[in-house]
Amino acid sequence: MPAEVTAISGRACAYYLAGRCARTRSQAESAAAFCPMMQARGKLGAQTRDRLNRLDRLADPNDREVARRHIMQKTAEAIGALKCPDFVPDVHGQICIHQHLIYCQLLLPPCPGRCEDFLPRAKPGPRAQP
Numbered sequence: 001m002p003a004e005v006t007a008i009s010g011r012a013c014a015y016y017l018a019g020r021c022a023r024t025r026s027q028a029e030s031a032a033a034f035c036p037m038m039q040a041r042g043k044l045g046a047q048t049r050d051r052l053n054r055l056d057r058l059a060d061p062n063d064r065e066v067a068r069r070h071i072m073q074k075t076a077e078a079i080g081a082l083k084c085p086d087f088v089p090d091v092h093g094q095i096c097i098h099q100h101l102i103y104c105q106l107l108l109p110p111c112p113g114r115c116e117d118f119l120p121r122a123k124p125g126p127r128a129q130p
């Protein structure tokens with residue numbers, strides 16, 4: 001009877017993140033792992049900058065200030081309304097522990113074990129957990 005073949009763990013790989021693989025393989029695969037919350041915040045930020053830039057069209061400084069406050073309040077409300085069911089706050093309560101750069105770790109593909117792209121990391125980082 002042949003011996004059972006088991007994959008060698010990828011934990012020592014530089015791309016390994018809590019059981020997931022962060023290696024970029026294609027733009028489409030990377031885009032599928034973007035954190036939707038970050039993307040939505042980025043979009044809101046761009047819309048807000050655009051609106052603030054257009055305030056220069058108002059001649060009266062008081063009108064500009066009122067409009068600026070209104071825009072900022074609406075942006076804060078819209079950001080506050082963004083929810084992710086998998087959000088887990090870090091120790092500071094601001095950033096999600098699943099966030100890795102612009103990606104959501106939960107959306108990255110699982111690491112099946114040491115593969116041909118294995119890149120030994122110098123030292124295991126805090127996220128190199130099963």
Ligand code: SF4
Nearest residue numbers: 035084086096099104
């Ligand atoms: S779990 Fe965290 S990182 Fe993932 S999509 Fe939600 S907020 Fe973004």
Ligand code: SF4
Nearest residue numbers: 010013021111114115
């Ligand atoms: S061993 Fe391969 S699949 Fe696993 S994290 Fe490294 S590159 Fe990704």
